[in-house]
Amino acid sequence: MEITPIATLYSDFEARFGTPRQPGLVPAARGEVVMRPPYNDPEALRGLESCSHVWLIFGFDRIDNRDWRPTVRPPRLGGNRRYGVFATRSPFRPNGLGLSLVRLEGLLAPAGRGLAIAAPDIMDGTPVVDIKPYLPAIEAPADAHPPAGFEAPNQALAVIWSEAAAGAAADCDERVRALIEQTVAADPRPAYRQRDPNERYGMRIAGFEVGWRVEDGTARIERLLPAG
Amino acid sequence: MEITPIATLYSDFEARFGTPRQPGLVPAARGEVVMRPPYNDPEALRGLESCSHVWLIFGFDRIDNRDWRPTVRPPRLGGNRRYGVFATRSPFRPNGLGLSLVRLEGLLAPAGRGLAIAAPDIMDGTPVVDIKPYLPAIEAPADAHPPAGFEAPNQALAVIWSEAAAGAAADCDERVRALIEQTVAADPRPAYRQRDPNERYGMRIAGFEVGWRVEDGTARIERLLPAG
Numbered sequence: 001m002e003i004t005p006i007a008t009l010y011s012d013f014e015a016r017f018g019t020p021r022q023p024g025l026v027p028a029a030r031g032e033v034v035m036r037p038p039y040n041d042p043e044a045l046r047g048l049e050s051c052s053h054v055w056l057i058f059g060f061d062r063i064d065n066r067d068w069r070p071t072v073r074p075p076r077l078g079g080n081r082r083y084g085v086f087a088t089r090s091p092f093r094p095n096g097l098g099l100s101l102v103r104l105e106g107l108l109a110p111a112g113r114g115l116a117i118a119a120p121d122i123m124d125g126t127p128v129v130d131i132k133p134y135l136p137a138i139e140a141p142a143d144a145h146p147p148a149g150f151e152a153p154n155q156a157l158a159v160i161w162s163e164a165a166a167g168a169a170a171d172c173d174e175r176v177r178a179l180i181e182q183t184v185a186a187d188p189r190p191a192y193r194q195r196d197p198n199e200r201y202g203m204r205i206a207g208f209e210v211g212w213r214v215e216d217g218t219a220r221i222e223r224l225l226p227a228g
Numbered sequence: 229m230e231i232t233p234i235a236t237l238y239s240d241f242e243a244r245f246g247t248p249r250q251p252g253l254v255p256a257a258r259g260e261v262v263m264r265p266p267y268n269d270p271e272a273l274r275g276l277e278s279c280s281h282v283w284l285i286f287g288f289d290r291i292d293n294r295d296w297r298p299t300v301r302p303p304r305l306g307g308n309r310r311y312g313v314f315a316t317r318s319p320f321r322p323n324g325l326g327l328s329l330v331r332l333e334g335l336l337a338p339a340g341r342g343l344a345i346a347a348p349d350i351m352d353g354t355p356v357v358d359i360k361p362y363l364p365a366i367e368a369p370a371d372a373h374p375p376a377g378f379e380a381p382n383q384a385l386a387v388i389w390s391e392a393a394a395g396a397a398a399d400c401d402e403r404v405r406a407l408i409e410q411t412v413a414a415d416p417r418p419a420y421r422q423r424d425p426n427e428r429y430g431m432r433i434a435g436f437e438v439g440w441r442v443e444d445g446t447a448r449i450e451r452l453l454p455a456g
Contacts, residue, residue: 051315087361136372
């Protein structure tokens with residue numbers, strides 16, 4: 001089956017590392033779903049503005065999905081347990097399709113241009129292949145539970161700023177400061193087993209290079225520079 | 229983007245007409261998601277058995293998706309209001325991808341063969357391009373609402389059987405009788421504006437041809453024959 005992107009998603013997350021692992025984890029994040037021709041017809045979005053949340057089906061285009069393996073170790077679950085790829089939301093999967101439920105903030109101007117969304121977990125530049133309204137009456141069954149092991153809440157990291165980084169951040173707007181802090185707090189590090197405790201991490205987010213490390217369970221943002 | 233079916237969905241719904249318009253509408257319906265090679269590896273489904281509901285992303289392969297139009301009139305909403313195609317779950321959409329949340333009944337034997345599911349709204353023989361676990365903690369936001377106009381509950385039809393049809397149904401097993409009755413009750417007729425009040429409807433479901441009509445708001449099943 002041949003499918004064609006209908007839109008491009010623009011977000012704060014300019015690299016795989018740092019992109020949140022689920023929607024809503026980084027509340028300060030914003031995104032735009034910009035329709036591609038011929039889908040940029042105002043009529044194609046008619047009525048969507050009155051809806052609170054939308055499904056995005058998109059392509060994990062920075063991952064080679066021929067690399068899929070039957071099992072994965074979800075990093076959010078510590079990387080210690082193997083699950084079948086179809087029992088996870090791993091991006092390393094056959095067909096490389098992602099599915100995210102995002103809050104709709106409104107429609108972009110001019111009419112037909114696209115959607116403004118909140119808190120996506122999707123990389124900047126990602127091709128979107130469908131947009132569908134969320135239907136809570138049929139898509140929120142009361143008796144549902146995820147695969148065993150997925151119930152554990154996400155462990156957020158405490159975050160502090162070095163003096164130098166805090167000084168550089170003073171020039172950013174408040175949303176970007178919150179975005180950076182929340183992205184680090186969401187703990188984008190790889191699973192325990194692949195982790196070097198002294199590792200320094202670098203992320204590219206909203207036009208900045210952010211350097212940080214973790215000491216005694218607290219993340220310290222050490223460096224903040226406009227990306228070159 | 230080129231995508232390849234990973235599985236085939238087998239269901240009771242052998243024709244477009246009669247296929248329910250949302251999952252769960254016909255509780256007696258059952259389906260099997262049978263993995264295609266090389267995805268029929270027991271490891272690829274590991275852990276899924278402990279999950280209550282799964283997302284299926286599938287292709288509306290009996291519809292030519294080049295026929296999409298910017299707006300549609302959802303039949304369930306009476307066919308009187310136009311919505312943008314991306315504000316609906318219409319199958320007549322760019323890329324022709326469907327998304328359904330279905331209850332997982334269990335894994336098929338032998339291991340790796342696939343999934344048994346309940347109450348699908350998907351046609352027999354449909355190609356499935358992804359299976360993902362449902363994650364209620366992030367996919368059931370408490371403050372969600374659908375596009376304006378979608379809140380109306382589905383109006384079920386009362387169903388009676390003619391003597392002849394009831395006689396023929398006596399030979400069916402109880403699940404198939406319930407399946408047929410629930411499928412008619414879900415009111416698969418087209419929207420009001422395209423409807424002839426004297427129309428006789430025929431559906432093909434679970435190996436039967438079912439003939440019915442509606443009089444004074446009650447559906448009467450008139451005919452039940454093994455499909456030729």
